[in-house]
Amino acid sequence: MPLKPITIALAGNPNAGKSTIFNNLTGTRQKVGNWPGVTVEKKEGHIEANGYDITVVDLPGTYSLTAYSIEEIVARNFILDEKPDVVVDIIDASNLERNLYLATQLRELDTKVIFVLNMADLAADRGIKVDADKLSELLDVPVVFTVGNRNKGTPELLKTILSVAEAEIDLPRTRRVYYGKDIEKAISELSKFIREKTDAELPYHIRWVAIKLLENDKIVKERVIRSASPNGGAILQETEIKRQGLREFFDEEPEIVMTDHRYGFIAGIVKEVLKTVSKQRVDVSRQIDQVLTNRLLGLPIFIFFIWAMFQLTFSFGAYPMDWIDTGVGWLGQAAGQILPEGLFRELIVDGVIAGVGSVAIFLPNILILFFCIALFEDTGYMARAAFLMDKVMHLIGLHGKSFIPMLMGFGCNAPAIMATRTLESEKDRILTILINPLMSCAARLPVYILLAGAFFGATAGNAIFSIYALGIVLAISVGRLFRSTLLRGKVAPFVMELPPYRAPMLKGLLIHMWDRSKIFLKKIGGVILVGSVIVWFLSAFPREVQFSRDYQAEIARISAHYGAGINTAQGDVDEAISALETLQAKEKIERSYIGRIGKVLAPVFAPIGMDWRGSVAVLTGFVAKEIVVSTMGVLYAAGADEDEKSEALKTALKESGMTPLSAYAMMAFVLIYVPCLATVGVIRRETNSWKWTLFSITYSTILAWLVAFLIYQGGKVMGLA
Amino acid sequence: MNLSELKQGQTATIAHVGGNGSFRRRLLEMGFLRGTEVYVEKYAPLKDPIELILKGYHVSLRVDEAAHIQVENVRS
Structure with missing residues (x-):
C-alpha cells in the first residue's frame, strides 16, 4: 500500500x-x-x-x-x-x-x-x-x-x-480572541465588505484577513490587491476608513490596541491554567549568570571562551588538516602515477585534486567551529555573548551576535561567514558577510611574513600588526558606510531573550555540526571545483610555449658534460640545472594566460607600486591567498618550492626594485582584495545571491586598490620611497 | 521616568511604550505592556544593554531603546 x-x-x-x-x-x-x-x-x-x-x-x-x-x-x-x-x-x-x-x-x-x-x-x-x-x-x-x-x-x-x-474536525470558531466591542464591530463589517467584494473566494479565512488589514499588515494588503482585483482598492479604502475610526476612538494605532487585547485574552487563560504551586525555588540559570555576565568577570570569561574556541578550531584543527593535506598529496601522487602523462593527468592532479583538496582541508575547522557554536547556542550562552558584546558591535550598526563570526574571520573567513547563520536579521547577516573578509585570515599571514620579513627587518612584527589593525579599522568604516547606505533601514531592536541555561544534548550538537558541514562540502565544493579548474587552465595554457632558450637542451648538455667526466663537482651541476629549471618555470608562467593577463593588468597595478610579477601573484592568490607566496617564489626566480622563510626569495625581492613602501602597499592590497575562492563560494551560498557575491568581490578589489594607492602615492609624497 | 534610568535591582510598572511603529509593536508582542511589572536584573559590563525580567523571563534591551519606555511606581 x-x-x-x-x-x-x-x-x-x-x-x-x-x-x-x-x-x-x-x-x-x-x-x-x-x-x-x-x-x-x-x-x-x-x-x-x-x-x-x-x-x-x-x-x-x-x-x-x-x-x-x-x-x-x-x-x-x-x-x-x-x-x-x-x-x-x-x-x-x-x-x-x-x-x-x-x-x-x-x-x-x-x-x-x-x-x-x-x-x-x-x-x-x-x-x-x-x-x-x-x-x-x-x-x-x-x-x-x-x-x-x-x-x-x-x-x-x-x-x-x-x-x-x-480527523475531519470543524475548526473551532468560538473560543478565539475577543477584541472588544468596537474592534469586533470593525472586523465583522470589514469581513462582510470583503465577502461582498470578492466573487472568487480569497484563499484565506476572511476574519483573519479583516484582522490583518485592520492591523495594517503590508503583506496581506498586497495579497488582497493581487487576488481581489478589481475591488482590492475598494477593500483597502474601506480598511483605511475603519482604521481611522478606531484610531480616533482609541487615540492609538489599532494594531497596538489589538496586541493589548490578545495579551488580555492570554492573561485570562493563564490565570485559569497556571498554578504556582510553591514559592520559586533557586533559579540555577540566574546564578550562573551572576558569574557569566558579571560586571567584572563577564568579559574576561567571554574572552577566554572565545580564545578556547579559536585554539580548538585552528590549533587543534591543524592536526587533522595536516592529515587531509597528506592524504590529498598522496592521492595526487597516486593519480599521477596511474594516469598517463598528458593534459588529462594535469587536469586531474593540478586542477581537480589540488582544487578540491584546498577545500576539503577546511573541513576540520568547520566541524570544530560548528560544534563550538552549536554548544554556545544550545546551552544558551550565545545570547549572553551577544549581550556582552552588543555595545561594541553596535558601533558598526551590528548586533552583538555578529562578534563571533567577525572574530572567527581571523582564522578563516569561510567558516566564519558560515557562522553568520546565527544572526536573525538578514541585513545584519549580509553586512557581517560583506565586512568579514577584512578580518585578516590565517592564509594571508605567510604573505605578510614574507614581505614584512624582507623589508621591515626588526619592525616586521609592527608592520604586520598594523595590517591587522588596518583591516579592523576598514571593517568598522565600511560597515558604518554600508549600514547608512546600502543596508539602510531600521536597525533591528535588541529585544533579545536571555533563555535559561540548558544542558546540551550530544545528538543535537552532532546533528547541528554535521548539517552545516555537509552544506559546506556539497554546495561549496562545486564552485571551488569550477574555479580551480579555470585557474589551472589559465596557468597551464597555452601548452606550446616558445621559450627564449632551449632549457631542455641546455640541461641535457650540462648532464652530458657531467656524465662525460669533465671535472665539475656534482653540487655545481645540480645547482646549474635547478637554476635553469627555475628560469624555465618562470618563463612558463610568464607566458601562460595568467601571466599574460598579469602583464596586461600591470599598468593598473603600477600606481600602487606593483610590477607585473606582483600582479600575477595576486591573481593566483584568488585560489587561496597563501599561493601568492609560492607564485612570487616562481616569478622572482628563487625556485618554486620556496616558502616565506626563504632568504633567497627575500633577497630576490629586495633586488627587484621593491621598496618597503611598495611592499607595505602590497600587504594592504593582499589584505583587502577579493576574498579567496572558498570564501567567495561561501558568500554565494550564504547570501543566496550572485548580486551580493559580485558586489563583495568588486567592492573589496576597488577598496584594496584605493587603499594601496593612498599608501604608495601618499608615502612617495612624504618621501618614504 | 524612563526604564533606562532605573538602577540594578529596581522594579517598576510600565506606564507607556513609545518609539516608532514596528519597534513599539515588537516590544508589545514581547510583553512590554502597560501595567506589566519589570525588574532590572543587571546592566551589561559595558553599561549597555540592560537585562530585564518581565512576565517571568529574561530579556535584554539597549539603553536607548529602554529610554522609550516610561515607567511608574519605581521601587527597590
Missing part, C-alpha cells in the same frame, strides 16, 4: 525547544537548506509511521506572526500557502504567557493546531504547574506534554498529530 503523504509544520518561540522536538521526531533523516529567495535556514525531515509518509518542516522560531521580520513572513507564508495538514506549536511551559501570544495568532490562521507543552519538568522545578486539560478546553486545541531533552512524549505527540490530521 502506498504511503499517504502528510505535512506538518513545527512553530514556536525561539528557545522553546523546537529543534530538539524536531530532532526527536525525525532522527537523523533531515535536510537543511534555505527557504527560497531568502537566507533563512530551512529544516525538513521525514518519518514513516502508520501508513503515512510524514514531512516535518521546522519553521523559523518567532515570537509572533506579524510579518515584520523575514522569519515571521517565511513561517506565516508556509502555513498560508503550503497549507500543512497540522501545525504543531511548541510552547515553553515555564514561559506560558509570552509563548501563548504566538499560539493565539496560530489559532487565528484557520488551520489545525496542536499545542505542545515542552519542558514542563523545568517549569515544575520553578514552581509552575500547567493544567493541560483546562488549556485544551479553553482553546479547543489538543495539548501534548513533552520533555524534549529527555525524548519524553514523542510517541504521544506523533499519535496526536496523526489523529488530528485524519
Whole structure:
C-alpha cells in the first residue's frame, strides 16, 4: 500500500525547544537548506509511521506572526500557502504567557493546531504547574506534554498529530480572541465588505484577513490587491476608513490596541491554567549568570571562551588538516602515477585534486567551529555573548551576535561567514558577510611574513600588526558606510531573550555540526571545483610555449658534460640545472594566460607600486591567498618550492626594485582584495545571491586598490620611497 | 521616568511604550505592556544593554531603546 503523504509544520518561540522536538521526531533523516529567495535556514525531515509518509518542516522560531521580520513572513507564508495538514506549536511551559501570544495568532490562521507543552519538568522545578486539560478546553486545541531533552512524549505527540490530521474536525470558531466591542464591530463589517467584494473566494479565512488589514499588515494588503482585483482598492479604502475610526476612538494605532487585547485574552487563560504551586525555588540559570555576565568577570570569561574556541578550531584543527593535506598529496601522487602523462593527468592532479583538496582541508575547522557554536547556542550562552558584546558591535550598526563570526574571520573567513547563520536579521547577516573578509585570515599571514620579513627587518612584527589593525579599522568604516547606505533601514531592536541555561544534548550538537558541514562540502565544493579548474587552465595554457632558450637542451648538455667526466663537482651541476629549471618555470608562467593577463593588468597595478610579477601573484592568490607566496617564489626566480622563510626569495625581492613602501602597499592590497575562492563560494551560498557575491568581490578589489594607492602615492609624497 | 534610568535591582510598572511603529509593536508582542511589572536584573559590563525580567523571563534591551519606555511606581 502506498504511503499517504502528510505535512506538518513545527512553530514556536525561539528557545522553546523546537529543534530538539524536531530532532526527536525525525532522527537523523533531515535536510537543511534555505527557504527560497531568502537566507533563512530551512529544516525538513521525514518519518514513516502508520501508513503515512510524514514531512516535518521546522519553521523559523518567532515570537509572533506579524510579518515584520523575514522569519515571521517565511513561517506565516508556509502555513498560508503550503497549507500543512497540522501545525504543531511548541510552547515553553515555564514561559506560558509570552509563548501563548504566538499560539493565539496560530489559532487565528484557520488551520489545525496542536499545542505542545515542552519542558514542563523545568517549569515544575520553578514552581509552575500547567493544567493541560483546562488549556485544551479553553482553546479547543489538543495539548501534548513533552520533555524534549529527555525524548519524553514523542510517541504521544506523533499519535496526536496523526489523529488530528485524519480527523475531519470543524475548526473551532468560538473560543478565539475577543477584541472588544468596537474592534469586533470593525472586523465583522470589514469581513462582510470583503465577502461582498470578492466573487472568487480569497484563499484565506476572511476574519483573519479583516484582522490583518485592520492591523495594517503590508503583506496581506498586497495579497488582497493581487487576488481581489478589481475591488482590492475598494477593500483597502474601506480598511483605511475603519482604521481611522478606531484610531480616533482609541487615540492609538489599532494594531497596538489589538496586541493589548490578545495579551488580555492570554492573561485570562493563564490565570485559569497556571498554578504556582510553591514559592520559586533557586533559579540555577540566574546564578550562573551572576558569574557569566558579571560586571567584572563577564568579559574576561567571554574572552577566554572565545580564545578556547579559536585554539580548538585552528590549533587543534591543524592536526587533522595536516592529515587531509597528506592524504590529498598522496592521492595526487597516486593519480599521477596511474594516469598517463598528458593534459588529462594535469587536469586531474593540478586542477581537480589540488582544487578540491584546498577545500576539503577546511573541513576540520568547520566541524570544530560548528560544534563550538552549536554548544554556545544550545546551552544558551550565545545570547549572553551577544549581550556582552552588543555595545561594541553596535558601533558598526551590528548586533552583538555578529562578534563571533567577525572574530572567527581571523582564522578563516569561510567558516566564519558560515557562522553568520546565527544572526536573525538578514541585513545584519549580509553586512557581517560583506565586512568579514577584512578580518585578516590565517592564509594571508605567510604573505605578510614574507614581505614584512624582507623589508621591515626588526619592525616586521609592527608592520604586520598594523595590517591587522588596518583591516579592523576598514571593517568598522565600511560597515558604518554600508549600514547608512546600502543596508539602510531600521536597525533591528535588541529585544533579545536571555533563555535559561540548558544542558546540551550530544545528538543535537552532532546533528547541528554535521548539517552545516555537509552544506559546506556539497554546495561549496562545486564552485571551488569550477574555479580551480579555470585557474589551472589559465596557468597551464597555452601548452606550446616558445621559450627564449632551449632549457631542455641546455640541461641535457650540462648532464652530458657531467656524465662525460669533465671535472665539475656534482653540487655545481645540480645547482646549474635547478637554476635553469627555475628560469624555465618562470618563463612558463610568464607566458601562460595568467601571466599574460598579469602583464596586461600591470599598468593598473603600477600606481600602487606593483610590477607585473606582483600582479600575477595576486591573481593566483584568488585560489587561496597563501599561493601568492609560492607564485612570487616562481616569478622572482628563487625556485618554486620556496616558502616565506626563504632568504633567497627575500633577497630576490629586495633586488627587484621593491621598496618597503611598495611592499607595505602590497600587504594592504593582499589584505583587502577579493576574498579567496572558498570564501567567495561561501558568500554565494550564504547570501543566496550572485548580486551580493559580485558586489563583495568588486567592492573589496576597488577598496584594496584605493587603499594601496593612498599608501604608495601618499608615502612617495612624504618621501618614504 | 524612563526604564533606562532605573538602577540594578529596581522594579517598576510600565506606564507607556513609545518609539516608532514596528519597534513599539515588537516590544508589545514581547510583553512590554502597560501595567506589566519589570525588574532590572543587571546592566551589561559595558553599561549597555540592560537585562530585564518581565512576565517571568529574561530579556535584554539597549539603553536607548529602554529610554522609550516610561515607567511608574519605581521601587527597590
